[in-house]
Amino acid sequence: MKVKTYKTRSLHEGLQDIKRDLGSEALILSTRSVSVRPPFRLFKKPAWEITAALEEKMAPIAIPSPREARARQGEASINDTPRLLPKGEAAAKQPVRVSPSTTAAAVAPARIVQRDPRMEELIAEIGDLKKSLRSLTKAIPGKSESGGGMFAELVGQGIDHDFADHLIVTASRGNPAPSEQRSRVRRLLADQLIIAAPVELYAKTRVVSAFVGPTGVGKTTTIAKIAGHAAIRMKKKVALISTDTVRIGGHEQLARLGELLGIPTYGCADVSTLKDLVASLDDRNLILIDTPGSSPSDVSRLSKLEDVISGADAKVHLVISATTRSDDIMKIVSRFERFSPTSVIFTKIDETDSKGPLTGDLLRNELPVSYLTNGQRVPEDLVLPSADELAGYVLPLEAVI
Numbered sequence: 578m579k580v581k582t583y584k585t586r587s588l589h590e591g592l593q594d595i596k597r598d599l600g601s602e603a604l605i606l607s608t609r610s611v612s613v614r615p616p617f618r619l620f621k622k623p624a625w626e627i628t629a630a631l632e633e634k635m636a637p638i639a640i641p642s643p644r645e646a647r648a649r650q651g652e653a654s655i656n657d658t659p660r661l662l663p664k665g666e667a668a669a670k671q672p673v674r675v676s677p678s679t680t681a682a683a684v685a686p687a688r689i690v691q692r693d694p695r696m697e698e699l700i701a702e703i704g705d706l707k708k709s710l711r712s713l714t715k716a717i718p719g720k721s722e723s724g725g726g727m728f729a730e731l732v733g734q735g736i737d738h739d740f741a742d743h744l745i746v747t748a749s750r751g752n753p754a755p756s757e758q759r760s761r762v763r764r765l766l767a768d769q770l771i772i773a774a775p776v777e778l779y780a781k782t783r784v785v786s787a788f789v790g791p792t793g794v795g796k797t798t799t800i801a802k803i804a805g806h807a808a809i810r811m812k813k814k815v816a817l818i819s820t821d822t823v824r825i826g827g828h829e830q831l832a833r834l835g836e837l838l839g840i841p842t843y844g845c846a847d848v849s850t851l852k853d854l855v856a857s858l859d860d861r862n863l864i865l866i867d868t869p870g871s872s873p874s875d876v877s878r879l880s881k882l883e884d885v886i887s888g889a890d891a892k893v894h895l896v897i898s899a900t901t902r903s904d905d906i907m908k909i910v911s912r913f914e915r916f917s918p919t920s921v922i923f924t925k926i927d928e929t930d931s932k933g934p935l936t937g938d939l940l941r942n943e944l945p946v947s948y949l950t951n952g953q954r955v956p957e958d959l960v961l962p963s964a965d966e967l968a969g970y971v972l973p974l975e976a977v978i
Contacts, residue, residue: 580606580630587739591627599631605706606630606699610746632696727759727972734971735903735937736766763972767964770936773920773945775961776892777803777863778811785855785864787886789916790896791909792870795924797821798955799896800865801834803948805956807863808840816861817842818854820885821869831867834955852888866891873905873912883915893918894947899926903938910942920947927951927958932970939967 581598585591588608595603606628731741748761776784788796800817807813817835819828819842828844835842843858845851851866858864866889871878886893895918897909910921921944923935939946946967952958 580628582626582628584611584624584626586624587742588625588627591625595627595629599629603629603631604699605703608706610743630699727762731762731971734931734933735941736971737937737941740940759972763965763968766936766971767968769940770964770967771939771943771945772962772964773947775947777865778807778813783862783864785866785889785891786894787866787868787889787891788894788896788922789868789882789886789913789918790870791873791898791901794870794896794898794901795950796870796896797831797834797867798953799922799924799948799950799959800831800867801838802950802956802959804835804840804863804865805838806959808838809956813863814861815840815863815865816858817865817867818851819844819867820851821867838956847885849888851885852890855889855891864891873909876912879912879915886916894920894922895944896922896924899923899929899932899935899949903934903941906938907942910944920945922946922948922950924950926960933972936967936971 579599581595583591583594585594591608595605608628609626611624611626728741728745731744732738736744744762744765745758747765748758753761777786788800790796797819804815804817808815817831817840819831821828821831828842832842832844843854845854855864866886868882868886869878871882873879893916895910895913895916897906901909921939923946926932926935926949938944946962949960949962950958951960
């Protein structure tokens with residue numbers, strides 16, 4: 578028996594490798610999900626270890642039929658010409674007539690069948706595995722039975738195929754009830770999410786934070802919400818700084834919000850001025866800096882903004898609208914990576930009916946999340962997210978029919 582072990586990123590890829598190397602007659606001896614942490618990554622990536630075997634078969638022995646046996650016997654009788662032999666030798670060489678059934682029995686070797694108990698056990702395990710795979714989508718509640726149950730539900734909410742497969746296989750150990758299996762997948766999903774601490778609200782030391790992101794995502798309103806919670810609920814001394822001199826009325830909008838909250842607001846766009854201004858506000862334990870919106874494709878403006886932010890020595894939050902497509906979110910994260918953001922803030926979650934892809938985007942881009950906003954009210958519509966809540970966006974405890 579030829580045995581070989583494969584390590585692949587998915588079951589499908591592993592089965593293709595086995596079929597290519599060992600053929601379609603190969604037996605799957607074992608499958609095991611493993612986790613691998615790629616270099617410079619926060620999360621472990623799911624992988625598969627598959628052991629397969631190919632039983633080496635002996636070439637079959639041809640057994641002649643009774644008609645072929647009679648034909649061969651006839652040929653032997655015709656070709657054998659008689660000759661004079663000594664008496665004893667003649668007796669020894671005397672031909673013996675045999676029936677066709679006797680000839681077939683003589684030609685066919687005795688076959689000894691040995692049953693390998695290990696192979697019997699493996700075949701039984703493979704049968705059980707096939708039954709489990711067939712019943713997996715039927716046993717798990719989901720949006721649609723024809724869509725593959727919970728796997729289709731996860732993938733439909735933006736979770737990568739391999740990661741969804743890893744979650745379900747891990748949660749299926751021990752053959753739990755469907756409801757328990759669903760709860761396990763949700764807990765596993767929550768364990769992979771990173772929630773950044775809202776330091777603007779709870780830090781005991783002075784905090785300087787800057788907010789960057791594309792145009793129109795709600796940075797200014799989000800800053801006002803955080804400032805209102807910090808000043809009113811946490812009794813912090815807050816100052817607001819606007820560097821938005823590009824957009825018409827950009828500074829005025831933040832100033833009006835600051836006036837409503839009773840928080841002083843300052844404006845500047847020069848690197849040295851911003852650095853000196855931050856240093857002069859030594860009586861304030863929270864300083865929030867608004868920046869002009871920048872297109873991810875406008876490299877020149879991003880470079881200028883990077884110079885301004887570097888002078889403030891601030892923590893950076895990347896602000897993204899929840900209505901943004903996943904492909905665009907990946908592009909935004911890539912372009913704003915130069916600011917080394919410590920967390921992401923998703924705004925306008927009240928403006929989308931499908932919140933599940935937000936969680937998929939956080940996992941795919943390995944981003945910590947610090948705040949969510951769900952309306953225009955200042956400062957009320959600010960949410961401190963939890964991992965379980967974000968996992969619930971993808972997979973509610975009760976499936977939606």
